[in-house]
Amino acid sequence: MMWMYILLLAMSVSLYVYPNGVVPALIAVVCGALAIKAIKEGRAKTRKSVSPTVTDAVHSGSGMEDEANRVTDPRLKDLEDTIAKNARDLQAFAGAREEIAVAVADFGQAISVVESLSDIVISKTENSSKDLSTSIFSISDNSKRVTEEIKELLIEICKGEDSLESDIKKLTKEVDKLDLVMKDFQIMSSEYGQNTDVLEKNVDGISEYSRAITDLADKTNILAINASIEAARAGEYGKGFRVIAGEVQKLAKQSKSISENINTSILKVGTQLVKSSKNHKEIMESGVKAIRQSQKNLLEVTTILTPQVALLGEGINESETLSSSVTADLNAIIVSLQYQDSIRQILGHEINLLNELRGIMENVLVSSGNGVPKTGDRERILDLAKKYFTVRDEWLAFGLNIDEGSMENQDESLKNVTIF
Amino acid sequence: MTIFCVDDSSTIRMLVKKALEPEGYTVLEAENGKEALSHKDIAGADLFLVDVNMPQMNGFELVKNIKQDTRLSSKPVIFLTTESALEKKNEGKDLGGAGWIVKPFEPPALIKVIKMFS
Incomplete structure (x- = not known):
């Protein structure tokens, strides 16, 4: 059974190390729970196998008789080997359980890191949506104003x-x-x-x-x-x-x-x-x-102008169509921009789910006799997370220094530019 | 007509504003229920557009407060939320909500609903 426990533990730890979404986290929890369950079962089995026979044997006779029995009875020897093996296993399980507890604690820190990163996503998308909306509405307002002016001009030319x-x-x-x-x-x-x-x-x-x-x-x-x-x-x-x-x-x-x-x-x-x-x-x-x-x-002038005026009349209709089209496009944009709000909520839900999973894992550890949940090593988690950071804001979110080389440009518009 | 939009998303508040103001509505804003209740012009609102999930005070709590306030209790409340479960809708209805719009909203639909209460 030992190999299985180690495998389960390894899976838990490896999945924790690469927390790439909810599904791996779930697998990690399941594997961790199974590992702990297996440990508990192993302990129970060990107690069961040791209790009736060995204790009876140990407490049944004096020293010399025991030694004689040990030498003469091969079953006793086997039992002693089993006890020794189980003791080693128990020690190994205790170590594994400790590692899982640390992993769960680190998982908690990882969730905190993910939460901070999610905040960046939310903040960035929200600001970006707002900027985009402002620009779009500005374009739309200008477009509407110009269209209205053209329409008024055309009406002035064609009607009245x-x-x-x-x-x-x-x-x-x-x-x-x-x-x-x-x-x-x-x-x-x-x-x-x-x-x-x-x-x-x-x-x-x-x-x-x-x-x-x-x-x-x-x-x-x-x-x-x-x-x-x-x-x-x-x-x-x-x-x-x-x-x-x-x-x-x-x-x-x-x-x-x-x-x-x-x-x-x-x-x-x-x-x-x-x-x-x-x-x-x-x-x-x-x-x-x-x-x-x-x-x-x-007559020639009126002949030329009459169709021109008719064309201008069509221009009024076209400007009205254009105006309607702009409004329809704007409505579609308004709908699209609202998905940002959904994304924000979905990210929040993911964090909530991960936190709940962490709680479950901690409860499992507590119930398996691991005591009070530990606090993860944030620095270590950040070191792990940094391996994947590519965006400046990711470093900034955790107050980490990022070496961006020399970007001292006098021109403010080139502040993000490095000339090699 | 004054519409009070209560939503923790500033983008949504802006979009509501952009959709309604050209139609002649005045739009008041608040980030959550608590901020809405302390807004100096809340009594001037003719209709509330309320998100459900908000920090500090959610939409349901806000509606409970609105319905207990004699100045506001008769004002229609329309939920504007990503929530679409019947259970939630029923909760909103039981609290005295007048309608439920699932985000993302389409401006013409929002305007049509508001006009039902104009």
């Missing part, structure tokens, strides 16, 4: 009285109005052309009248000349008539002169009016052409 959309509608109305103005101009231009034609005809008509008056004056003049001739033939009697004929001739000449002046003036005015009308017509036609071009340009 002063929006681009409204301006485009106004522009379209103006284009329609221009169309009306242009039509009016076309009608006016056409009427102006017709009036010019009428004017030209009227001027021509007046010229005709003027020529007729001139002809009439010429004829009157000829008539007056003939009357003068006839008055001369009549001699003294035609003297008065000759004066009248002379006056008629003068009137005919004046009429002709006036008619010619009128004709000249009317022709001059008429020509001027026709010329002016033509100019006006050209200007109006040019205006209509310019309006038509403006109308075309405005």
